[in-house]
Amino acid sequence: MRFVSFRSATTILATTALLLIATAPSHAQSRAETLRYVTGASVNTLDPNIPGATRESFGLSMSTYDRLVSFGRKQLNGKWVFDLDTINGELAESYDVSPDGLKITFRLRKDAKFQDGSPVTADDVKWSLDRCVTAPILGKAQLLTGSLTSADQFKVIDPLTIEVTLPKPDKLALPNLATVYPMIINSKLAKEHATADDPWAMAWLKEHTAGSGAYVIESFKPGEQVTLKRNEAWNRGSPDRPAFFKRIIVQSVPEPATRANLVERGDADIVLDLQASDVQSLEAKGKLKVVSTPQYNAITYVSMNNQIPPFDNVNVRRAIAFALPYEDMFKAALFGRGMPLYGASWPDGKPLNGIYPFQQPVKLDLDKAKEYLKAAGFPEGFSTTFSFNVGWASQAEPMAALIKESLGKIGIKVDIQKLPDAQMSTLINEKKLPFFTEGIVAWLPSTDYFYRNFYTGNQRWNYSSINNPDLVAIAQGARFEPDKAKYEEAGRKLNAMHFDLMPQIMLWQPNQDAVMAATVEGYTYEFHRQVDYRNLSRK
Amino acid sequence: MKTGLGATIVRAGRRLLSSLPALFGVLVFTFLLMRVLPGDPAVFFASGPNAGKEEIEQIRRQMGLNKSVPEQLVFYLSDIGHGNLGRSMMTGQPVLKDLRERLPASLELTFTALLIALIAAVPLGVVAALRPGSIVDHGVRLFCALGVCVPTFVSGLLLIYVFYYLLGLAPDPTGRIDVFTSLPPQHTGFLSIDFLLAGDFEGWWAACKQLVLPAVSMALFVIAPLARITRASMLVSLGSDFVRTARSIGLSWRKVVVTYALRNAILPVITIAGIVFSTMLGANVLVEKVFSWPGVASYALDALLSSDYAPVQGFVLLMASLFVLVNLVVDICYGIADPRVSIE
Numbered sequence: 001m002r003f004v005s006f007r008s009a010t011t012i013l014a015t016t017a018l019l020l021i022a023t024a025p026s027h028a029q030s031r032a033e034t035l036r037y038v039t040g041a042s043v044n045t046l047d048p049n050i051p052g053a054t055r056e057s058f059g060l061s062m063s064t065y066d067r068l069v070s071f072g073r074k075q076l077n078g079k080w081v082f083d084l085d086t087i088n089g090e091l092a093e094s095y096d097v098s099p100d101g102l103k104i105t106f107r108l109r110k111d112a113k114f115q116d117g118s119p120v121t122a123d124d125v126k127w128s129l130d131r132c133v134t135a136p137i138l139g140k141a142q143l144l145t146g147s148l149t150s151a152d153q154f155k156v157i158d159p160l161t162i163e164v165t166l167p168k169p170d171k172l173a174l175p176n177l178a179t180v181y182p183m184i185i186n187s188k189l190a191k192e193h194a195t196a197d198d199p200w201a202m203a204w205l206k207e208h209t210a211g212s213g214a215y216v217i218e219s220f221k222p223g224e225q226v227t228l229k230r231n232e233a234w235n236r237g238s239p240d241r242p243a244f245f246k247r248i249i250v251q252s253v254p255e256p257a258t259r260a261n262l263v264e265r266g267d268a269d270i271v272l273d274l275q276a277s278d279v280q281s282l283e284a285k286g287k288l289k290v291v292s293t294p295q296y297n298a299i300t301y302v303s304m305n306n307q308i309p310p311f312d313n314v315n316v317r318r319a320i321a322f323a324l325p326y327e328d329m330f331k332a333a334l335f336g337r338g339m340p341l342y343g344a345s346w347p348d349g350k351p352l353n354g355i356y357p358f359q360q361p362v363k364l365d366l367d368k369a370k371e372y373l374k375a376a377g378f379p380e381g382f383s384t385t386f387s388f389n390v391g392w393a394s395q396a397e398p399m400a401a402l403i404k405e406s407l408g409k410i411g412i413k414v415d416i417q418k419l420p421d422a423q424m425s426t427l428i429n430e431k432k433l434p435f436f437t438e439g440i441v442a443w444l445p446s447t448d449y450f451y452r453n454f455y456t457g458n459q460r461w462n463y464s465s466i467n468n469p470d471l472v473a474i475a476q477g478a479r480f481e482p483d484k485a486k487y488e489e490a491g492r493k494l495n496a497m498h499f500d501l502m503p504q505i506m507l508w509q510p511n512q513d514a515v516m517a518a519t520v521e522g523y524t525y526e527f528h529r530q531v532d533y534r535n536l537s538r539k
Numbered sequence: 540m541k542t543g544l545g546a547t548i549v550r551a552g553r554r555l556l557s558s559l560p561a562l563f564g565v566l567v568f569t570f571l572l573m574r575v576l577p578g579d580p581a582v583f584f585a586s587g588p589n590a591g592k593e594e595i596e597q598i599r600r601q602m603g604l605n606k607s608v609p610e611q612l613v614f615y616l617s618d619i620g621h622g623n624l625g626r627s628m629m630t631g632q633p634v635l636k637d638l639r640e641r642l643p644a645s646l647e648l649t650f651t652a653l654l655i656a657l658i659a660a661v662p663l664g665v666v667a668a669l670r671p672g673s674i675v676d677h678g679v680r681l682f683c684a685l686g687v688c689v690p691t692f693v694s695g696l697l698l699i700y701v702f703y704y705l706l707g708l709a710p711d712p713t714g715r716i717d718v719f720t721s722l723p724p725q726h727t728g729f730l731s732i733d734f735l736l737a738g739d740f741e742g743w744w745a746a747c748k749q750l751v752l753p754a755v756s757m758a759l760f761v762i763a764p765l766a767r768i769t770r771a772s773m774l775v776s777l778g779s780d781f782v783r784t785a786r787s788i789g790l791s792w793r794k795v796v797v798t799y800a801l802r803n804a805i806l807p808v809i810t811i812a813g814i815v816f817s818t819m820l821g822a823n824v825l826v827e828k829v830f831s832w833p834g835v836a837s838y839a840l841d842a843l844l845s846s847d848y849a850p851v852q853g854f855v856l857l858m859a860s861l862f863v864l865v866n867l868v869v870d871i872c873y874g875i876a877d878p879r880v881s882i883e
Contacts, residue, residue, distance in 0.1 A: 031719070044630050051601065052628045221833075223630040249718050258830075261703065261711075265711070391844070420844055422578035423846075426577065
């Protein structure tokens with residue numbers, strides 16, 4: 001009896017050992033082919049067009065859907081970033097822009113297939129683009145910036161050719177088609193799930209994908225985790241090769257310290273949203289790869305409402321611009337990780353170029369600030385509140401304290417107001433905040449786009465609520481300006497106006513710190529500021 | 540015994556009925572509270588780089604915010620009547636589905652934590668009460684004080700740092716299960732039970748390992764009230780006449796302490812355990828955040844920060860119902876622990 005049990009025990013042990021030996025390498029193998037990406041945010045919809053979609057959902061959709069075209073990449077100070085000026089075909093094999101710039105003709109790849117195996121046709125493209133400009137979705141407002149407004153503009157020429165007509169030669173039409181929203185959907189599949197109330201299958205596409213992208217959704221737990229598996233038939237990346245990783249795990253980990261631990265221990269492969277202090281210490285340890293790219297399409301501001309006294313007085317705004325402790329703020333908020341937009345020197349008092357955002361010739365100069373304040377009629381200063389949102393506290397809190405201290409020296413008494421995110425956005429939208437810090441991001445960062453969207457009109461993104469007809473006229477004119485030299489001239493004029501009027505103060509462009517395992521390669525900073533999983537591979 | 544049980548059930552039923560108006564009050568109150576809070580959810584969610592007035596209006600329509608508050612309340616109540624808690628903007632899912640998926644995670648964690656806390660606290664309290672003023676008593680007091688004064692997220696982060704980061708003993712603190720383990724078929728939602736039902740012991744072990752650190756950091760925080768209450772009521776009960784009598788007639792130590800003293804002392808502990816349980820369920824946001832635990836509390840906090848009305852309302856309703864339920868269970872436990880309670 002004893003002998004038997006001993007024998008069975010040994011058998012079990014031996015089998016377990018064998019199993020362990022047998023499974024261990026294959027497990028390691030699959031780990032190397034899996035990318036585990038941890039993030040503080042989460043994916044809330046599989047269709048990025050749904051109002052309320054998170055940035056993480058935008059990033060995901062780049063891999064689950066293809067678009068007609070995509071941005072190329074370029075090196076900026078040794079880091080790979082997206083290139084607005086290089087537009088490559090994705091589902092389009094090639095495209096032609098007519099000489100007058102009013103027609104763009106796309107020829108589709110013959111071999112492109114949706115994930116269910118059906119071919120991608122011009123009808124699918126038309127349906128998808130129609131959806132983007134007609135359905136009540138996010139794509140509508142985006143495509144508007146590229147003069148794409150009506151379904152009549154998209155015409156099917158033959159099953160593999162589609163023609164886009166423009167009312168004006170808009171430089172941003174083509175780049176707009178490479179953004180997140182105008183993704184190409186399998187129209188037959190989507191139509192099967194459309195209803196009379198929901199002709200564009202919004203409800204179904206929120207939970208399901210019908211694309212041709214590099215990755216197929218394996219499981220989707222909103223707010224927690226998404227797992228993707230590679231679409232072996234996908235070949236829109238490097239020639240004749242699917243994406244590198246066989247499996248992608250996108251996992252929400254709310255605590256930044258935990259994310260830092262995970263990537264340091266090698267359990268996670270890549271993370272974007274760590275605290276600046278953690279990034280610095282991880283970089284110092286040197287075990288991981290840290291790719292810091294200034295977010296060259298994003299800007300952090302200290303904004304003043306140009307309609308509310310005393311900030312309606314240009315000299316008050318100038319006084320503030322010379323009373324901010326830029327260097328200290330930059331170090332305290334970002335640990336110096338970013339691109340400063342202050343402290344330029346303009347030898348002849350004119351902007352150095354016509355590119356926005358630009359470095360302004362402002363620096364901490366309390367005497368100058370006091371002069372401006374006197375000129376404004378506030379020699380004794382005044383009281384105001386400075387607001388920021390809770391979600392930004394780690395950066396904004398030290399900033400606010402430094403601003404309070406520095407403005408106190410010229411007699412401006414500042415109360416710091418910390419607002420929950422939803423309340424902050426509401427107050428900004430209603431134009432009720434006098435003095436605050438916020439950031440913006442533009443997917444298509446061209447000078448006229450910035451001025452048209454962030455310095456025009458009574459809308460949320462015009463933080464400073466500036467209302468200057470000359471500025472609007474120049475920016476609108478620049479939009480359709482085909483001549484590069486004239487465009488540059490318009491840009492210089494706008495930048496000079498910005499410095500003169502000082503509607504708000506550009507502080508810096510924060511770095512995006514991508515921290516990844518030393519073996520991960522190919523990271524590129526994309527316009528949507530998320531990881532594009534298709535770019536990555538492992539050594 | 541049967542009459543005792545019957546009385547308990549009748550009492551429980553009466554309690555349940557009398558709590559319905561309170562639940563309704565909670566419902567209406569939370570609804571109004573959310574509307575009074577500053578912050579327009581539509582503006583927050585319309586945050587794409589080009590979202591303008593039109594998008595904001597559309598989200599407002601989608602959330603039903605374009606109607607007047609009384610109208611919204613009527614719609615909300617009729618929805619609740621149909622078992623519909625609305626849709627979360629944050630996750631894009633129906634709130635009921637979200638809560639159903641997340642509640643087992645919170646419950647599993649809270650039950651485990653409470654179990655750990657009780658297993659640790661009751662013996663500690665008893666030991667302290669048996670030797671009041673001794674080194675042991677002071678030791679217990681020190682331990683309890685430490686447990687209470689270290690906030691749960693600090694102890695959580697410390698535990699992660701030591702057991703995951705330094706020693707590598709614990710699995711990565713990211714949710715209920717290692718991302719590479721496949722999930723068992725869902726029956727109860729409690730992973731530790733579902734894995735057992737599926738006969739997957741490796742998975743069960745993985746799920747338990749994930750559970751240990753968050754449960755311990757939560758337990759540390761609630762050991763103190765439980766141990767202190769046990770000690771206090773044990774002292775009373777040890778000093779009472781029946782214990783003196785039991786001792787004098789020479790009953791065994793075990794019989795005196797466990798059967799007579801402890802059983803009489805356990806009532807306040809049950810009460811406190813019930814309260815502690817309800818509080819833990821809602822208040823373990825920090826632990827859930829630190830360990831990326833997909834529970835209801837962190838879900839509600841995220842929703843609150845973004846003024847996402849439906850999930851917050853759903854969460855408060857859920858908590859209120861659970862509180863009623865916990866009170867019921869506590870009542871029934873009373874009846875079992877001390878049959879005298881059932882006599883009215």
